[in-house]
Amino acid sequence: MKKLLFLLGSVLLTGAVIPVNAQVAADKALHLAIQQYKQMMTHVPDSLLPRTTDNKTGKLVTSGTEWWTSGFYPGTLWYLYEYSKDKTILKEARKRTTEVEKEQYNKTTHDLGFMMYCSFGNAYRLTGNPKDKQVLITSARTLTTRFNPVVGCIKSWDHGKWKFPVIIDNMMNLELLTWATKETGDTSFAHIARTHANTTMKNHFRPDFSSYHVIGYDPATGAVVARNTAQGFADSSAWARGQAWGLYGYTMMFRETKDGAYLEQAKQIANYIIPHLPADKIPYWDFDAPDIPNAKRDASAGAVMASALLELSQYTKNQTYFQTAEQILQTLSSDEYLAKAGTNNNFILKHSVGHLPANSEVDVPLTYADYYFVEALLRYKKYSK
Numbered sequence: 001m002k003k004l005l006f007l008l009g010s011v012l013l014t015g016a017v018i019p020v021n022a023q024v025a026a027d028k029a030l031h032l033a034i035q036q037y038k039q040m041m042t043h044v045p046d047s048l049l050p051r052t053t054d055n056k057t058g059k060l061v062t063s064g065t066e067w068w069t070s071g072f073y074p075g076t077l078w079y080l081y082e083y084s085k086d087k088t089i090l091k092e093a094r095k096r097t098t099e100v101e102k103e104q105y106n107k108t109t110h111d112l113g114f115m116m117y118c119s120f121g122n123a124y125r126l127t128g129n130p131k132d133k134q135v136l137i138t139s140a141r142t143l144t145t146r147f148n149p150v151v152g153c154i155k156s157w158d159h160g161k162w163k164f165p166v167i168i169d170n171m172m173n174l175e176l177l178t179w180a181t182k183e184t185g186d187t188s189f190a191h192i193a194r195t196h197a198n199t200t201m202k203n204h205f206r207p208d209f210s211s212y213h214v215i216g217y218d219p220a221t222g223a224v225v226a227r228n229t230a231q232g233f234a235d236s237s238a239w240a241r242g243q244a245w246g247l248y249g250y251t252m253m254f255r256e257t258k259d260g261a262y263l264e265q266a267k268q269i270a271n272y273i274i275p276h277l278p279a280d281k282i283p284y285w286d287f288d289a290p291d292i293p294n295a296k297r298d299a300s301a302g303a304v305m306a307s308a309l310l311e312l313s314q315y316t317k318n319q320t321y322f323q324t325a326e327q328i329l330q331t332l333s334s335d336e337y338l339a340k341a342g343t344n345n346n347f348i349l350k351h352s353v354g355h356l357p358a359n360s361e362v363d364v365p366l367t368y369a370d371y372y373f374v375e376a377l378l379r380y381k382k383y384s385k
């Protein structure tokens with residue numbers, strides 16, 4: 001039935017208007033999300049953010065505000081508040097957003113976009129609170145301190161075997177910068193975002209438009225000195241969430257700049273990803289995992305892909321993009337992936353993979369899977385209207 005409900009939405013791009021049933025299916029998943037998060041807020045200690053489940057003990061794992069995923073719980077709450085207008089959710093969203101505020105000065109991470117734009121960005125979008133705007137501008141300034149003009153990129157990590165590593169994930173942090181230029185008129189933020197996106201387009205992609213996870217640069221010359229993976233199966237493989245970050249990142253950069261080169265890149269990435277998805281459209285954790293079809297699936301990569309493909313379908317009017325997103329959402333809304341109320345430590349989705357080579361967060365819920373799933377459901381509802 002759920003399958004039928006979602007698939008009825010896919011005729012929309014052809015001009016027929018049968019939105020009601022697709023809306024019902026998305027609403028059901030969103031109501032479950034609200035139930036789960038209203039429970040979750042009664043369990044999470046102050047100043048800690050829900051991250052995942054420990055798959056040995058089954059217990060909730062939380063993180064401090066400095067961890068890269070700290071913005072997703074407040075961000076999901078803002079999306080659920082936007083949908084429900086529920087004041088209890090609003091209160092928790094504001095409280096948890098405020099907890100992340102001190103990270104605006106954190107120069108040790110490239111993930112300030114994830115951390116601050118998902119939390120404070122949604123807060124500002126929905127409330128217009130000038131304090132949120134100031135926090136975001138400071139965060140954007142902090143992020144620019146990691147930019148090296150010789151390399152043409154923001155540095156991702158201060159650890160590891162590389163002098164200047166850049167990971168494909170970093171595309172996701174650029175929206176904070178394009179936003180900052182729009183709000184302040186200071187073009188240096190967007191210039192850094194575009195330069196990073198252009199350098200990444202040149203060096204991170206293979207001829208088939210799959211991407212490497214990590215590119216190591218020489219910070220003195222900007223030369224590429226290494227092409228590696230950290231979270232994928234092999235240097236030469238296509239780590240699923242990395243493919244998702246690239247797709248989302250270039251779709252977002254097209255929205256923000258209207259530069260057709262970014263749209264073309266996003267289309268090429270989508271055209272690489274889609275034929276590599278299994279029948280139910282939830283990616284294996286790595287497209288080249290050696291044990292496919294028994295390899296673990298990554299619901300988080302599926303959720304990011306669904307959200308990005310929905311947006312990309314609006315710019316391209318490409319039905320395959322829309323229908324693939326719809327199929328992903330349909331599978332994620334099935335009993336296999338969607339938690340039953342009161343289970344799964346109150347996360348919404350099951351079966352994500354964080355870092356399989358490190359045997360960390362394998363086949364567990366992840367806070368960012370929930371964030372992009374809820375975002376995708378809201379986009380789906382909007383585009384199905």
Ligand code: GLY
Pocket residue numbers: 068169231241354
């Ligand atoms: N940015 C880290 C990850 O996608 O796991």
